[in-house]
Amino acid sequence: GQQVMQIPQYQHVQEGEDFTTYCNSSTTLSNIQWYKQRPGGHPVFLIQLVKSGEVKKQKRLTFQFGEAKKNSSLHITATQTTDVGTYFCARGGSYIPTFGRGTSLIVHP
Amino acid sequence: DGGITQSPKYLFRKEGQNVTLSCEQNLNHDAMYWYRQDPGQGLRLIYYSQIVNDFQKGDIAEGYSVSREKKESFPLTVTSAQKNPTAFYLCASSRTESNQPQHFGDGTRLSIL
Numbered sequence: 001g002q003q004v005m006q007i008p009q010y011q012h013v014q015e016g017e018d019f020t021t022y023c024n025s026s027t028t029l030s031n032i033q034w035y036k037q038r039p040g041g042h043p044v045f046l047i048q049l050v051k052s053g054e055v056k057k058q059k060r061l062t063f064q065f066g067e068a069k070k071n072s073s074l075h076i077t078a079t080q081t082t083d084v085g086t087y088f089c090a091r092g093g094s095y096i097p098t099f100g101r102g103t104s105l106i107v108h109p
Numbered sequence: 110d111g112g113i114t115q116s117p118k119y120l121f122r123k124e125g126q127n128v129t130l131s132c133e134q135n136l137n138h139d140a141m142y143w144y145r146q147d148p149g150q151g152l153r154l155i156y157y158s159q160i161v162n163d164f165q166k167g168d169i170a171e172g173y174s175v176s177r178e179k180k181e182s183f184p185l186t187v188t189s190a191q192k193n194p195t196a197f198y199l200c201a202s203s204r205t206e207s208n209q210p211q212h213f214g215d216g217t218r219l220s221i222l
Contacts (some may be wrong), residue, residue, distance in 0.1 A: 099151050
């Protein structure tokens with residue numbers, strides 16, 4: 001199937017530093033979904049972006065959808081230990097999303 | 110409280126044995142899915158079902174089987190043909206319209222004895 005590539009695979013930060021994960025596609029995305037999976041837990045839906053250039057915020061999390069709808073990013077400002085986990089993007093367009101491999105965020109206190 | 114229930118949380122399989130993982134949802138979702146998660150591999154789709162009595166293979170269906178006799182239930186059987194079954198298995202459900210978020214169960218961790 002059509003893939004979405006996520007980078008980086010892992011990211012270590014000190015608590016208080018910012019964090020960004022990127023999701024890229026070679027083809028145009030109809031929408032992009034973001035999920036968070038805590039260690040030992042299950043993925044939880046965070047947000048969906050649909051419009052070109054769309055920016056949405058959830059507290060310290062900022063989600064962007066590229067103008068060409070081929071990439072997306074999730075930025076966390078001033079990370080906290082509660083942000084630890086793996087963040088997945090998923091391409092939508094049908095009722096079956098295709099997940100990227102995820103970016104694991106490790107926050108050092 | 111609506112949600113998806115997977116059982117058991119942990120499961121051990123002997124060589125040559127079939128095991129069945131349970132997934133039940135009370136969200137009234139038509140679509141249900143099974144994913145396999147290995148470290149660094151993300152989520153890989155095993156099977157999915159859009160409606161009762163119908164299901165389709167995903168990307169890694171070999172060695173697995175499913176049934177969808179009820180809307181609420183979508184059990185996954187890991188057969189002896191699956192030579193590397195050790196993984197974390199996640200069940201999910203969603204509405205069938207496009208762009209709907211998936212709701213996941215807590216997962217079942219399967220190991221080989």
